[in-house]
Amino acid sequence: MAAEVVAGAFLTVSLEVLSGRIRSIMDFVRRNKVDAGLLNKLEIMLLSVKGVLNDAEKKQVSDSNVRQWLQKLNDAIHDAEDLVDEINTEALRCEIEGRQSQSSTIGVLFNQVCNLISSRLNVKDVEQRINDILNTLKYIVDQKQHLGLSEVGAQPITSFRRSCATAWVEESDIYGRDADKQAVIDFLLSDEVDGDKLSVLPIVGMGGMGKTTLAQLVYKQIDDKVVEKPFNIKAWITVSGESDVLTLTKKIYEEVANSSSSTVDEAFKLQLKLKEFLNGKKVLLVLDDVWNVDHKRWCDLKSSFESTAHGTKIIVTTRSAKVASDLGTLPKHDLQIIPEEDCWKLFKKHAFGNVEPSVDLDLEVIGRKIVQKCNGLPLAVKSLGSLLHSVQDLKDWKNVLNNDIWNLREDNILPALWLSYYYLPPYLKRCFAYCSIFPKDYKIDKKDLILWWMAQDLIQPQKIKTLEEVGEEYIEDLVSRSFFKYCSWREGLIEVDH
Template structure:
């Protein structure tokens, strides 16, 4: 999956939506009829394009640079204001259209259309546009001081490719998973397949690669398979590159073949009647044709050959598999603690620091069974003996804590990064739900519809589009099925959604400042736990709120 196709800043999709609304037929006709200053709107359009040109660079730099993150928040606020203004123009255009079609039948409909343009004032609208332009001018002047570059091609965060090597003594809690996969590998016939493809599926950071490494280096595996090869496939699926790595791995020689056909012919000869194990780590490709090309020489291997595919996408797993997916679960709290101790305490004896142990236990619970998060926080605190520093990490969310090292749990960040632009906004909106909240697909789709987050489709109803969006996020492990009913988000994924949505989504279950409450666009609270009404006075100053969502005490939107 090419990053430049599906990457891009969260704001880019928002800007595109504002462009589309400004260019709609109804709005253009209305502007002509009311003689609004069209040059102002054209200037706004150009300014938004100027902002969009640096968004890719800004989104990448915000992770390490807090000033860029603040700049993006200010830009997003202005773009929201521009969208509010276009909504007002849209609404007034609709009002005039209904009045023009039928004065007698339209009055009841008009009563339900809210707009600040009860008496349309052209000068007020033009003043608002000029104010937005001034703010955009000021914000865009700062981009040079922040070192933001125009036209930077969107690219994924740099990652070190995985290898087959693993320190087994540093792995905890995966013995049962290892034995379950080994049972499949060491059986010559799994489900009647000559060559079995076994997907290991789970959310980013849950330990899929580590489990595959343990299996790959098992003595039983070494004795059972004649040929082994490990490939870190990653986000860019290249049939030639992957085939070449496998060929070079099994021949232990550098290959200078540049033709795919010759390369696959040579690989086929090496595999004929040989029992092999290939591990394809971190696969994102959803194109079945490309997968089919890759595996064509594999079919010449001996019966009982196996391919392990690690992926966070159920869609990918279902495409490649011919046995059931192996869904990797979170680690137990006790195993997470052992992992944390190894990375956080280093040469320090934990028993000598009971205050650190107490805070450390809380940090481990915060990671909710994700070993990458445990390892990341442990690394941040390695050999740190100051309890205040441990408390600071505990009080911050994990994204802010790891940002200073540009670690930001890269595996989970990529799950967001590679979302199509239109899904980034849908995912960010889900930060409106508190942690552990159970929600239903149908109700979330209605919320997306209410915010105009679903792309229009000629042959599909909005509910069908929403269903597709939801299933995509579910397949990427950003949503999880709850064991009782409905769906939920892992706490770290919820933190990720909050990180990318910034201050424009506010939950009243947390702390918030006066300024945040004034500019939030989407707000939720749990019924039965709403703060003292005096604390809500600030909200009455908010003139831009788009969502005010009371959530049921029993974690259901239906409540």
């Protein structure tokens, strides 16, 4: 999900953190004769914008003025943060130097020494800067009315948790892809002697259409389809974004040879090593999520596969038709939307879990309309099904159906995904928003992610649980809502799914 859309949640966090820090420097500011009333005003001003952030966050998707407003607010907050940082540093310096002086000076002199040391703070300059920030914020606050921003509470749909999804796809979780699966399996099992030695099949479709899912399904099942294993070696590489030839060859080598390649630091040496390793073997390689490919890079990479046995196959998944035509030796396999009835089954599975077939008829009517709005895109259907899981109130379902986010035109984010984000409880929204700093498909150890969240004060303390335990719960919740998924190949790793 694009970083700009999650900015609102980030701002809420920044405002809270900033208010806390303003309070923490208040004593020091007073001691230095800076007008503390100005800082009080600043804090109040911040509170009055915080109230409308929920509304702004929703409206920014369809209103570029609101987006600009958020941007201005963001800049003003940065200025205030810089100033508070400077004052804080000065307070620390004073404290440290004061402590040193205290050890060598009689105690009663301590305050005087401290004041003397802190005199480096230019009172006029600080007051002027606070006034400037206040003026900017006042202008921003005044704009609230013009933009029609009002105080709206947190989203009505309550939090839920359920057991988390499994890592690698299960066939029973996949709907409407039988023909696609068969076509790809036929490709993998085809072994024409006079055909190409190395065949490349691109699977193409928009984000969330299920390219990775289909490739995973086939990758997993191909061994079950025939008595004798069709490939000597199988390797799955997530490419995602730019990869130079050395990195890519490294990834492939480490995956197929199951050993480290850290000692080899030149691409051509590693290519040779890979070539030797693959010699005479029949290989299945999946390159998942390829964004762009330099022709030379691709030729270099393919040269490592020259010595493989006849029938070696590469599947490339990509959103780009150009990548598909550059890389494919066969016409691309275009992944189409899934039929409406399959979408409904997928939605039902996530919305109702195992309670089917007793689906409430009223909910079904609304649910089917919501599914229609997803236009056959599996990721959208799954996200909204997850969003409405355990929500039995018809009113909430109608709210989702009639939400004006569906009319969103300007942005390239799918309304369904935006909706499922919008309805996250605020604490989860902030944690997820924080993940927008990672690139797409980035994999992170969940323990590390929890530490990051803790460092940013994003985890709300609960009485009888440690922050780590609460963080674990947040992760399970985000997995169950399809925002994260567990990585298939290493325990504890998660990746952002939107």
